[in-house]
Amino acid sequence: MSAFAAHSLEADLALKAQARRRKMIAGFGFFVLVVTSTIAVVYPFYWMVMASFTPEGYSLTNAPLLLPDRFSVEAYQSVFAERPLMTWLGNTIAVTLGGTAIVLPAALLASYGLNRFRFRGRMVFIFLVLLCQLLPASALIVPIFLIFRDYKLIDTTLGVTIAFTTFMLPMAIWVLWGYIQTIPHEFEEAAMVDGCNGLQAFIRVTLPLAMPGIAATALFIFLEGWNHYLLAFVLTSDTQQWVISLGLYSFIGQYVIEIEQMMATSVIAAFPALVVFAIMQRYLRGGLSLGGLKG
Amino acid sequence: MTYTLRGRMIPYLLLAPAAVIMVLVIFYPMVYSAQISFTDAQLLRFSQREYIGLENYTRMLNRSDFWTSVGRTLTYTAGTVVISYTVGLFVAVILNQNFRMRWLVRTLMMIPWATPWLVVTLIWFVMFNPQIGPINQVLKGLGIIESGRTWLYSSDTAMLSIVITTSWRLFPAVTLILLASLQSIPSELYEAAEVDGANPRQRFLHITLPSIRTASITMITLLTIWSSKLFTIAWTLTQGGPGDATRVLSVYTYQEAFTNNRLGRGSSLAMLSFVLSLALVVTYFVLLRRDEKRVEP
Amino acid sequence: MKRRIFVVVALLSLIAAFSVSAQESPMTLRLASWQWEDPAYLPFWEGTTNAFMEANPNVTIERFAFPIDQLWNQINLQVAAGTPPELLEVTGFNVFEYMNLGVLAPLNDCFAGTDIVEKVDGEDSYAVDADGNIYALNLSARTLALWVNKPMFDAAGVEVPTNFEEFKAAAIALTNPAKEEFGLVLTNTAHSRFYESVLDMVVGYGGHWTKDGKPAFTEPEVIQGVQFFKDLFDAGVMPIGVDGAPSQYAFFNSGKVAMTIDGPWYWAVVSEQNPELAANIEIHRMPTDSGLPTGGPNNLIGIAAGLDDATFAVACEYIKSIATTEWGQVWTNSSGTINPIEGAVSEDYLIENPWFAFYAEDLANYVPVAAPGLEIYHGSLQTMINNKLVEVMYDDKPVEQAMAELQEEVEEFIADQM
Known part of the structure; x- marks a missing residue:
C-alpha cells in the first residue's frame, strides 16, 4: 500500500514535471508566435512613426530598417503650427461619434428584429442591406454631391455625419445581425417564463450577452468612419470643415510631398482611434456561459 | 386580434429607423447613379445629358478590356478575401488566449485599421521600393532572394503586392469580429471536450470553427464587398498598371468617369461591377439560407 | 408743374439709387487654386486679391482651395452642378480639356482695348482655340x-x-x-x-x-x-x-x-x-x-463660362488687374518660375539668381509637353x-x-x- 503510494507519488511528480516542461515550451513557443506576428503587423506602422521623427526629406532616400541616424521633431512642430489640426480632429470626432450614435441603435433594433421574428419581407430586408454596399463609391460621387447640395448640406458637420451613416449602417446591421444570431433564444425564453415581456427580456438578457458583439460593431464602424475619406471629400470644400483624412492630402503639393509631416499627422490621427480601441477592447470579453442559463 | 396585429407590427417597427435611413440616404443616390448610366453624361457637361438606353452597357460588354478587368477584379477579390480572412482568424485565435499584456497586443494588432488609406499606400510604396525598401532588404538578408524585386512595377508581382497591402489594412476587421465571436464560446464546451480527451486540433475543428461560422460568413461577405469595389490601393500604388495588370473594375470606373470625363459610361461600369459583387454575395446568401433552414426545422 | 418736377426728381433719384446699388451691391467671387497654401505663390494670390478688394470694396474674393490632385474633382463637381468657381486657375495640361468642353469663357471681349495681348510674351502664352479665341491668361511658363x-x-x-x-x-x-x-x-x-x-x-x-x-x-x-x-x-x-x-x-x-x-x-x-x-x-x-527642352504654359487663369454679365465683368477686371509687370515680378520673385508678362523677370532678380538666366533664355525653345493635336x-x-x-x-x-x-x-x- 505504502509502496504503491510512493510509486504513485513519484510518477505523479515526474508526470507533473513533464507537463510543466511541456507547458513551458508551449508557453515559450506561444510567446515567440505572438511577438513575431505582432512585429510583422506593426512594422509598416513603426516605419511610419520613425519617418515622422526624421528631418524633412530624409526618409525618402534613407529608408532605415530600425532606427534613423538623424532625429527631429520639426514635422510635429510644423503640423501644429501650419495646419488647423485640432479643428480637423474635432470634426473627425464629431462626425465619427455622431454617425456611430445614429447608426448603432438603429442597427441594434433592426438586427434584433431580424433575428427574433420571422416575418414577411425579412429576407428582402437583409438582402437590401447587402445591396446598399455594393455600388463602387466613384459612381456615387456626383449623385451624393448634387443631392446634398439641394438640401444645403454641403460644408456642414451634419451633412458629413448623415453621409457617413450610408456606409456605417449596412455594415453595422450586417455584423450585428450575424452576432445576435449566435445567441441562443433559450436565454430570452427563460427570462420570459420568469415574467419578463419581450422587450425586457431583450434588454436584461440579450443585450448583456451581446455586449462583445455590440462593442465590436461600435469599434468597427468607428474605425471605418475615422479613416473614411471619399464622402468627406465630396461634401466639404471649406478647409475648416475637413476631417483628418482629407487634411492629409494637404501635404501633397504640386512639386513636393511633405512626407514627414504627413506621417506625423497620421500618427496623431491614429492615436485617438487606438486609445478608444484600447479602452473598448475589454468589453470584448465574453459574458456568455452555460452556467448563466442554469442559474 | 388587435394583439396579434400589434405583435405582427413589432418587427416592422424595429426595422423602421434603419429602413428610413437606407431609403432616404442610400437608395436615392444609387437610383440616381443608375439613371446616369443610361445617359451619355459627361461630367463637365452634366446638364446636357441625354438618355441613350442601353448603349453604354452594350459597348462595355463588347470590349475585351472590360472582361480583362472583370478577371483582375476576381483575382484581387479572391486574393484579398483569402489572405485577410486567414491572417485575421490566426490573429484572433492568438488574441483569444489569456496572456499578460494581451490588451496591448490586441491594440497593436488594430493599428493597420487605424491607418488612413492614403498613408497605407505611402508606407507600402516604401516597403515595396526596389531600391531602398525594407522588404527587399529583409528578403535579401535572409537569403530568400538574390537580387531586389520590383514588386509594384512588374506584371507578375504587382497584383500580389496590392493584395498584400490591402490585406494588411483589412485583416484587423476580421480579427475584431471573430474575436468577439470566439469570446462568446462558453468555456464549458472546451472543458468538457478536454475531459473527453479531445486534442487541441480536434477542439479547434469541432468547437471553434463551427462556433464562428456565422461570424466568418459575415466577414467573408464584407471582405468580398469591400475588395471588389476598393479603389484607393490599386489606383494609388499602380495606377492600374503595369499595362492593365491591376486595372480592377473600380479603377476602370474611375478612369472612365473622371479621367476620361465620361460619367455615363463610368456609371454603367459601376452598375456592372454592382452586378458582379451581387453574384458573389448571392452565393454566400444561398449558403446562409441553407444554413438557417438546417437550424430551424 | 410741381408734380412733374416731383416725378422727374423721383425718377432721377430712383435711377441714381439703382445705379449706386448696382455698383455697390456686394459680390463674391471664388478663386479656385491649388496654391493657396503654398508660400511660393501666396504673395501673388494674396497680394492681387487684397489689392483688388481694396479697390472694389463691394467685391469679396474667396479662396477655393484644394491640393492639386483633388482640386480638379472638386471643380468638376461644381461645374456638373452648374456652380463653377468664377475664377479658375488651371494647368497647361487640363486647360485644353476645359476649353474644349466649354468650361472656360472666351476672354477676347475682356482683353479688348488693353495691351495685355502685346505685353504677354508669345502666342503660346494663352490658351487659344482654332478660331483664335483666348480662354486663359498664362501666369507661368516652364521648361526643363x-x-x-x-x-x-x-x-x-x-x-x-x-x-x-x-x-x-x-x-x-x-x-x-x-x-x-x-x-x-x-x-x-x-x-x-x-x-x-x-x-x-x-x-x-x-x-x-x-x-x-x-x-x-x-x-x-x-x-x-x-x-x-x-x-x-x-x-x-x-x-x-x-x-x-x-x-x-x-x-x-x-x-x-x-x-x-x-x-x-x-x-x-x-x-x-x-x-x-x-x-x-x-x-x-x-x-x-x-x-x-519640353515645356510650355504651366499655370493659367480663366473665367468660368455661363456667368451673368455683371459677374463676368468683375472677374474680367480682376484678371486685367493682375496682368501687369509689377505683379508679374511678384510672381517670378516669390516662385522662381517665369511669369511671361513683359519685364516680369527683373534685372535685380537675375543678378541675385544667376542660375535663373538659363531658364529665361531657353524658354523660347520649348517643345510642348502635351501631344500636339x-x-x-x-x-x-x-x-x-x-x-x-x-x-x-x-x-x-x-x-x-x-x-x-x-x-x-x-x-x-x-x-x-x-
Missing part, C-alpha cells in the same frame, strides 16, 4: 534643364554632356554602386514625371508622341527615345522605383546623384534642403541631340503611356512591340471618342 552636381563631375573628371552619347557615358562613369552613387535620377514609375522624362528623350531625337496631330508611337524617333531611356534604366545608372518628384528630389538632394532633369521651381527645394549642394549646382542645356486627351493619354512604359522598363517588353500596342490602344481610344 539638366541639373549637374559639379563636385561629382570634377571628382570623376567627367565633362558635362551635350548629346545622347556623352549623356550615357557620363551617367555610367558617375555611377558607383559600392558608394551608392548614381549617375542620374529620373522618375521611372507611373507618374506624370515619368511621361515627361521619357518624352524628353523622344524630343531629343526630334520626335513627339504625335505627328501632324495623329498618334505616332511607332515612328523611329519615339522608338529611339524610349529605347534610350530603357538602356539607361537597364545600365543601372538611375535608382529604380522613383515614384515622383519628392523621391527624385530626395535622391539628388542627398548629394549622391550626379544629374537630374528639372524645372526652375526645384531651386527653392534644393537650397532649403541642401544649401551646400545648391552652391555647387550647375544648370545646363538638355543633354540630348536636339538639346530642346491631342491636348484635350492629355490626362487619359498620360495614363496609357505611363502604364505601357512601366511594362517596357520592368517587364522588359520589347520597345517596338510595346509602342505598336500603344499605337493601337490610343487609336482605339480616339475612335471611341468620336
Whole structure:
C-alpha cells in the first residue's frame, strides 16, 4: 500500500514535471508566435512613426530598417503650427461619434428584429442591406454631391455625419445581425417564463450577452468612419470643415510631398482611434456561459 | 386580434429607423447613379445629358478590356478575401488566449485599421521600393532572394503586392469580429471536450470553427464587398498598371468617369461591377439560407 | 408743374439709387487654386486679391482651395452642378480639356482695348482655340534643364554632356554602386514625371508622341527615345522605383546623384534642403541631340463660362488687374518660375539668381509637353503611356512591340471618342 503510494507519488511528480516542461515550451513557443506576428503587423506602422521623427526629406532616400541616424521633431512642430489640426480632429470626432450614435441603435433594433421574428419581407430586408454596399463609391460621387447640395448640406458637420451613416449602417446591421444570431433564444425564453415581456427580456438578457458583439460593431464602424475619406471629400470644400483624412492630402503639393509631416499627422490621427480601441477592447470579453442559463 | 396585429407590427417597427435611413440616404443616390448610366453624361457637361438606353452597357460588354478587368477584379477579390480572412482568424485565435499584456497586443494588432488609406499606400510604396525598401532588404538578408524585386512595377508581382497591402489594412476587421465571436464560446464546451480527451486540433475543428461560422460568413461577405469595389490601393500604388495588370473594375470606373470625363459610361461600369459583387454575395446568401433552414426545422 | 418736377426728381433719384446699388451691391467671387497654401505663390494670390478688394470694396474674393490632385474633382463637381468657381486657375495640361468642353469663357471681349495681348510674351502664352479665341491668361511658363552636381563631375573628371552619347557615358562613369552613387535620377514609375522624362528623350531625337496631330508611337524617333531611356534604366545608372518628384528630389538632394532633369521651381527645394549642394549646382542645356527642352504654359487663369454679365465683368477686371509687370515680378520673385508678362523677370532678380538666366533664355525653345493635336486627351493619354512604359522598363517588353500596342490602344481610344 505504502509502496504503491510512493510509486504513485513519484510518477505523479515526474508526470507533473513533464507537463510543466511541456507547458513551458508551449508557453515559450506561444510567446515567440505572438511577438513575431505582432512585429510583422506593426512594422509598416513603426516605419511610419520613425519617418515622422526624421528631418524633412530624409526618409525618402534613407529608408532605415530600425532606427534613423538623424532625429527631429520639426514635422510635429510644423503640423501644429501650419495646419488647423485640432479643428480637423474635432470634426473627425464629431462626425465619427455622431454617425456611430445614429447608426448603432438603429442597427441594434433592426438586427434584433431580424433575428427574433420571422416575418414577411425579412429576407428582402437583409438582402437590401447587402445591396446598399455594393455600388463602387466613384459612381456615387456626383449623385451624393448634387443631392446634398439641394438640401444645403454641403460644408456642414451634419451633412458629413448623415453621409457617413450610408456606409456605417449596412455594415453595422450586417455584423450585428450575424452576432445576435449566435445567441441562443433559450436565454430570452427563460427570462420570459420568469415574467419578463419581450422587450425586457431583450434588454436584461440579450443585450448583456451581446455586449462583445455590440462593442465590436461600435469599434468597427468607428474605425471605418475615422479613416473614411471619399464622402468627406465630396461634401466639404471649406478647409475648416475637413476631417483628418482629407487634411492629409494637404501635404501633397504640386512639386513636393511633405512626407514627414504627413506621417506625423497620421500618427496623431491614429492615436485617438487606438486609445478608444484600447479602452473598448475589454468589453470584448465574453459574458456568455452555460452556467448563466442554469442559474 | 388587435394583439396579434400589434405583435405582427413589432418587427416592422424595429426595422423602421434603419429602413428610413437606407431609403432616404442610400437608395436615392444609387437610383440616381443608375439613371446616369443610361445617359451619355459627361461630367463637365452634366446638364446636357441625354438618355441613350442601353448603349453604354452594350459597348462595355463588347470590349475585351472590360472582361480583362472583370478577371483582375476576381483575382484581387479572391486574393484579398483569402489572405485577410486567414491572417485575421490566426490573429484572433492568438488574441483569444489569456496572456499578460494581451490588451496591448490586441491594440497593436488594430493599428493597420487605424491607418488612413492614403498613408497605407505611402508606407507600402516604401516597403515595396526596389531600391531602398525594407522588404527587399529583409528578403535579401535572409537569403530568400538574390537580387531586389520590383514588386509594384512588374506584371507578375504587382497584383500580389496590392493584395498584400490591402490585406494588411483589412485583416484587423476580421480579427475584431471573430474575436468577439470566439469570446462568446462558453468555456464549458472546451472543458468538457478536454475531459473527453479531445486534442487541441480536434477542439479547434469541432468547437471553434463551427462556433464562428456565422461570424466568418459575415466577414467573408464584407471582405468580398469591400475588395471588389476598393479603389484607393490599386489606383494609388499602380495606377492600374503595369499595362492593365491591376486595372480592377473600380479603377476602370474611375478612369472612365473622371479621367476620361465620361460619367455615363463610368456609371454603367459601376452598375456592372454592382452586378458582379451581387453574384458573389448571392452565393454566400444561398449558403446562409441553407444554413438557417438546417437550424430551424 | 410741381408734380412733374416731383416725378422727374423721383425718377432721377430712383435711377441714381439703382445705379449706386448696382455698383455697390456686394459680390463674391471664388478663386479656385491649388496654391493657396503654398508660400511660393501666396504673395501673388494674396497680394492681387487684397489689392483688388481694396479697390472694389463691394467685391469679396474667396479662396477655393484644394491640393492639386483633388482640386480638379472638386471643380468638376461644381461645374456638373452648374456652380463653377468664377475664377479658375488651371494647368497647361487640363486647360485644353476645359476649353474644349466649354468650361472656360472666351476672354477676347475682356482683353479688348488693353495691351495685355502685346505685353504677354508669345502666342503660346494663352490658351487659344482654332478660331483664335483666348480662354486663359498664362501666369507661368516652364521648361526643363539638366541639373549637374559639379563636385561629382570634377571628382570623376567627367565633362558635362551635350548629346545622347556623352549623356550615357557620363551617367555610367558617375555611377558607383559600392558608394551608392548614381549617375542620374529620373522618375521611372507611373507618374506624370515619368511621361515627361521619357518624352524628353523622344524630343531629343526630334520626335513627339504625335505627328501632324495623329498618334505616332511607332515612328523611329519615339522608338529611339524610349529605347534610350530603357538602356539607361537597364545600365543601372538611375535608382529604380522613383515614384515622383519628392523621391527624385530626395535622391539628388542627398548629394549622391550626379544629374537630374528639372524645372526652375526645384531651386527653392534644393537650397532649403541642401544649401551646400545648391552652391555647387550647375544648370545646363538638355543633354540630348536636339538639346530642346519640353515645356510650355504651366499655370493659367480663366473665367468660368455661363456667368451673368455683371459677374463676368468683375472677374474680367480682376484678371486685367493682375496682368501687369509689377505683379508679374511678384510672381517670378516669390516662385522662381517665369511669369511671361513683359519685364516680369527683373534685372535685380537675375543678378541675385544667376542660375535663373538659363531658364529665361531657353524658354523660347520649348517643345510642348502635351501631344500636339491631342491636348484635350492629355490626362487619359498620360495614363496609357505611363502604364505601357512601366511594362517596357520592368517587364522588359520589347520597345517596338510595346509602342505598336500603344499605337493601337490610343487609336482605339480616339475612335471611341468620336
